[in-house]
Amino acid sequence: MTLINSNQPDFLSVVERQMQLTEAQGQAIRGLVDGIRQMQMDVTEKVEEVQMMVQEVRDSVTLTDNECYQLQSLVRIKSNVLTKDRYKETEEKFKVVVGRYRRMIWSKLKERFEVAKYSHVRRIDFEDAVEFIKEFRPEDHI
Template sequence: METDKILAVVGQQLHWSEQQGAAVRMLFDGMVAIKTEMAEDKEEMKMMVQEVRDSVTLIDAECDLMQQAVRLKSIELTKHRFKDSDMKFNEMVGRYRRMIWSKLKENFSVAKYSHLRRIDFEDAIEFVKNFQPEDYI
């Protein structure tokens, strides 16, 4: 009879251990599922943030800076080729300005310079600063 009691106690302990193991397994499986779901959500969030970054266009201050850069570059290009007193000076400034705007929009695939994406702003400024009409002739 002593053996029966011991077997009963051990059997009960084994039953509890199996229940605890099953509970731990369910907890573990749930944690793995949560981790997987969070990783997928994180990737989706990254893609959404990138889409927003890619679609945000220049703010007013950046548009002003872009206009200023084009204005300065067109005057610089004209000064290298004409004297300030030359009657064609203002006409040539306008031509260079239109050419810079045209090539800038073409290069960045936008209809209007204000549609430039903010992430392209620095590259667009560099494009204007390094613009040489001879590159497009």
């Protein structure tokens, strides 16, 4: 009596074939995981590039109309205060001195922020521009 039937496949060859299929599946999965890792790194790199570009755009955006109006108001107020504190003559002379202070403030503001027009001050510098005007003293710029 024979234990192995000639019509049945060899048990060892079936196991070996199954092992080969499992190894091939493992390699395919490993390749898939490596591909996903690379895609993840590429996406992360692209996201960082986009974030840097967005920040560059944000940093280069200039003042809004409202912010320009606020600076104009501050310069108007500051020039009037400076004139009242330092000049006590006729109304006609008062206007001349106010005008000189306004021109000086605008000139020094543009110089400080390196712009040709005050409206070209970057939005990220708006608070600094407000502080510059509030703290402006002509003596510091003569």
